[in-house]
Amino acid sequence: MSEKKALRDAYGKTLLALGKENEKIVALDADLSGSTRSNWFAETFPHRFFNAGVAEADMIGTAVGLSTVGFIPFASTFAVFGTGRCYDQIRQSVCLSEANVKIVVTHAGVTVGEDGGSHQMLEDLSLMRGLPHMRVIVPCDYAETVAAVRFVAGAEGPFFVRLSREKFPVLYPDDACPFVFGKAHTVRQGKDVGIAACGLMVHHALEAAEALAKEGIEAEVLNVSTLKPLDEDAIEALARKTGAVLTAEEHSVYGGLGSSVCETLAERFPVPVHRVGVKEAFGFSGKPGELLKHFRLDAVSIAEAAKALLERKVR
């Protein structure tokens, strides 16, 4: 396995750098600044950092207020608290007002591990994707996180960026990340089956593709780092090229990437689809690797699912 780096470190460093470049950048957290890395900003700019304490709803409202007087607030906490505890605040105070608020969450998905089901957020993408005016980004590595955070700082309106606790393999060079907001990026070419993935699953999809190649199956892998607005042209092109599309996300199969891809393909170019994700379940305590295997989110499971999908492909 290649070098690994934590996406939340990328966030903390980039937020700090942005703070040095632009005095309008402010940050908020809800008592998890050490974990989200927003404390790096706080240490340098204490007067521009607002710790709401354990009060996510108030944090979001305060961020909205700061945005109305020209500041660019980044509000951070864990994915589970930054969406579920303040969904209505994000709906009413952020999105209905189209406030210039950036919500960057960490600790998404089952890879939170030992903390168990209460902390393993698997429904956040579904919640955020349904909100008018909310844009949703799920970076897959360190460099893409840097690029995404820099992008949202400069773009007007609400954004949701989803990060994880675990270190992810490095896919893109620091100085040559191809991230373009709203565009998916093909990270592997193949003609037999298409895999649309986001976040950690991009790496598992690539690993699965290597295994499949040894069996003569060429998988194309698409990094769908912008979940909303979805790059529908890229999804359609993937379906046209491969004739079968597998989606992979560390999230519920309801309302996230799998749902998005199905919606697009049902309307534009129906092909057999299989959704890799968590089905009708909460997580539970364990090591990230054990949980990924249990929920069939690991590379071996993805390769198996891809082969099963190929059986359904119209030839």
Add this chain to the structure above:
Amino acid sequence: MDPEIRRLKQIAYAIRKDILVMTHAAQSGHPGGSLSAIDLMTCLYFHEMALDPKNPNWEGRDRFILSKGHASPALYGVLARVGYFPHEEILTFRKFNSRLQGHPECKFLPGVEISTGSLGQGLSVAHGMALGLKLAGSPQRVYCMVGDGELQEGQTWEAIMAAGHRKTDNLCAILDHNHLQIDGIVEEIKNEEPVPEKFEAFGWAVHHIDGHDYDAILTALEAARNTKGQPTFIVAETVKGKGVSFMENNVDFHGKAANDEELKIGLAELDLALAQLGGEA
């Protein structure tokens, strides 16, 4: 009567008529909690706050957030009379294609600072605004109107704790304490008392006043402006439906408009009150 207070009362009674007229035209909306808040809001918009209605985004303006967004008729009445939009537009309230949404929306109407309607959120936003103004070195102040039913929302207390902790002294919250919520009497549904003592315990400067007494309102607002190191909460004892006899303390008019007959009676009462004040300002 002090001429300034006479002027303010005349405006407030004219806006009371607007509230009846626009909710009657819409045959929906919330007259009760609009009438209880209107004396306080009139004092803010026509006496206390720095504003430029011709330039709604003027940086030097004071900010007002109607956290109890269902009192939108009061806000629209004030904004129309102070000059943010043409007065006749109040008749479009709650109708298709109107800028006067059922609950205030900033993307529809200039002068609305932030969209509200889901209770409990406005004070957090107001506090963020106040913090932002301080951070920007601006002397402007932020006012937030909160309802007493709304105090049952936990987020309100998060914001009360936060502003007390941060000593955000450019923030002034006002409680429209009319003691009625949709399902009945606040004290019976979920008692909040003693409210002033609770705000004090959270570090706020508290003024407990009659929310229809203009001397008391103006004095409290002036005290708030001069208070350093603490946010101010004005706990204003009010009467739901104030100024219209059959709406006063009548929870039925929380979210119900007057019918044709009631409108006639209500307007006649308000015209009489206006005549006693020497007519509209």
